[in-house]
Amino acid sequence: RKRAQITNSIRRYLDEQDFIEIETPVLQAEPGGADARPFVTYHNTLDMQLYLRIATELHLKRLIVGGFERVFEMGRIFRNEGISTRHNPEFTSIELYQAYADYHDMMDITEALIVNAAEEALGTTQITYQGDAIDLSTPWKRITMHDAVQEKTGVNFAEFADIETAKAAAKEAGLHGIDDCSTIGHILNAAFEQTVEPTLIQPTCVTDYPVEISPLAKPHRDKSGLVERFELFIVGRETANSFSELTDPVDQRQRLEAQAEKKAAGDRSPKFG
Numbered sequence: 001r002k003r004a005q006i007t008n009s010i011r012r013y014l015d016e017q018d019f020i021e022i023e024t025p026v027l028q029a030e031p032g033g034a035d036a037r038p039f040v041t042y043h044n045t046l047d048m049q050l051y052l053r054i055a056t057e058l059h060l061k062r063l064i065v066g067g068f069e070r071v072f073e074m075g076r077i078f079r080n081e082g083i084s085t086r087h088n089p090e091f092t093s094i095e096l097y098q099a100y101a102d103y104h105d106m107m108d109i110t111e112a113l114i115v116n117a118a119e120e121a122l123g124t125t126q127i128t129y130q131g132d133a134i135d136l137s138t139p140w141k142r143i144t145m146h147d148a149v150q151e152k153t154g155v156n157f158a159e160f161a162d163i164e165t166a167k168a169a170a171k172e173a174g175l176h177g178i179d180d181c182s183t184i185g186h187i188l189n190a191a192f193e194q195t196v197e198p199t200l201i202q203p204t205c206v207t208d209y210p211v212e213i214s215p216l217a218k219p220h221r222d223k224s225g226l227v228e229r230f231e232l233f234i235v236g237r238e239t240a241n242s243f244s245e246l247t248d249p250v251d252q253r254q255r256l257e258a259q260a261e262k263k264a265a266g267d268r269s270p271k272f273g
Contacts, residue, residue, distance in 0.1 A: 002121050002122070005117075005120055005121040006117045006120075006121050007074060008120075009116055009117045009120040009121065010074065010094060010113055010116075010117060011074070013112065013113060013116050013117075014072050014096065014113075017070065017109075018070050019070040019071060019072045019096060019098075020068055020070065020071050020072075021071075021072055021073065021074070022059075022060060022063060022068075022071050022072070022073050023073065023075070024053075024056050024059035024060060024073055024075075025053065025059065026052060026053050026075075026076070026078075027041070027043070027050045027051070027052065027053075028050065028051050028052075028053050029048070029050060029051075030051070031051040031052070031053055031054045031055075032054075032055065032057070032058045033053075033054065033055030033056065033057030033058045034054045034055040034057070034079075036054040036055075036079040036080075036081055037054075037079065037080045037081055038051040038052055038053075038054050038078065038079070038080060039051065039052040039078050039079075039080045039089075040080075052078035053077060053078060054077060054078065054079050055077060055093075055095070056073045056075060056077070056093070056095045057095055060072075060073060060095055060096075060097050061097060061245075063097075064097050064099055069098065069099040069100070070096075070097070070098050070099070071096065071097055072094060072095065072096035072097070073094070073095055073096075074092065074093075074094045075092065075093070076090050076091070076092055077090065077091055077092070077093045078090050086237065096109070097245075102218075102228060102244040103207070103228045103229060103230050103242055103243050103244045106230070106242035106243075107142065107205050107230055107232075107242070110205075110232055110240050110242065111138050111139070111140055111203075114136060114203075114239075115136055115137070115138055118136050125137040129235050130235070132201050132235055134201070134202065134203070134234065134235065135202060135203075136203060140202075140203040140204060140205055140232075141202065141203070141204045141205070142204075142205045142207060142230075143204065143205075143206060143207070144206070144207050144208040145188060145189075145192050145196075145206050145207070145208055145209055145210075146158050146188065146208065148192060148196045148206055149188060149191045149192050149195065149196060151196075152191075152195040152196050152199070153170075153173040153175075153191055153195055154173065155169050155170070155173050155191070157169075157170075157184060157187060157188045157191065160184055163181075163182075163183060163184055163187070166184045166187050167179070167181070167187060170187050170190070170191060173191070173195075175187075175190060175191055175194055175195070176194070177190060178190060182262070183210070183212045184210075184225075185210025185211065185212035185213060185225065186210070186212055186213065188210055189209075189210060189212075189213050192206070197233060197236060197238075198236045199236065200233035200234070200236055201234070201235055201236060202234070203232065203233075203234050203239075204232070204233050204234075205230045205231070205232050205233075206230060206231050206232075206233060207228075207229070207230040208220060208223060208226045208227070208228070208229070208230075209226065209227055209229040209230075209231075209243075210225065210226060210227075211225055211226060211227050211255075214227040214229045214243060215252075215255045215256060215259055216243065216245070216246055216252070217229040217243035217244060217245070217246055218243065218244040218245060218246045218247065218248075219246075219251070227243060227244075227246075228243055228244035229241075229242070229243035229244075230242060230243070
């Protein structure tokens with residue numbers, strides 16, 4: 001019952017903001033919009049292999065290009081990646097896209113969606129999850145990934161110009177798995193996941209990610225090597241992910257080609273999409 005109230009509140013809020021709800025194809029010739037293994041199926045009449053979608057992103061973006069300036073979809077996503085307490089083969093996600101907006105606008109919308117849902121379904125923004133008291137009232141904390149990592153490790157990875165020096169500093173700070181990182185951006189992300197992410201109990205928007213782990217995000221307008229991206233964390237888990245959309249087709253192609261080359265070369269750095 002609470003779930004129904006939450007989804008209804010999301011739809012009502014977005015409708016009030018002039019978003020159009022869309023249904024995009026579940027069966028796709030090429031699954032895209034994320035980095036995940038798809039489920040494979042077969043269309044007998046068309047005699048072709050198809051995939052269950054791993055994201056709704058690419059079809060929704062086509063609608064933005066086609067002139068629909070605010071769209072969203074709430075629907076099932078399928079990822080053939082096993083099962084754990086944080087992963088399910090099929091789950092419901094919501095993706096929304098707004099023309100002419102950036103990641104600051106998306107942070108504002110994310111806050112509003114969740115606060116509105118809590119107030120409508122629970123009548124309060126004060127909740128308890130597995131013993132932790134969570135305060136959903138706004139404004140939520142916003143902090144850059146570099147600053148968050150520096151607070152926990154004492155290391156400012158923005159100061160390093162070469163990867164070996166960065167690796168040495170990371171190891172001295174007690175981080176592990178650093179030898180598998182191929183760039184300073186990957187080291188920064190590893191430091192964040194190991195030292196910061198589990199501690200983000202209250203709603204926190206972590207901003208300004210390395211370009212290496214954000215192939216679809218627009219370069220940061222002020223900070224070289226970073227992109228305009230944020231992820232929302234609550235109770236130590238990623239709850240939302242968004243960014244200012246990369247609209248430079250040349251830059252986009254170069255990033256995806258570089259990612260493919262690293263994968264072909266056996267690069268073991270984490271891949272994100």
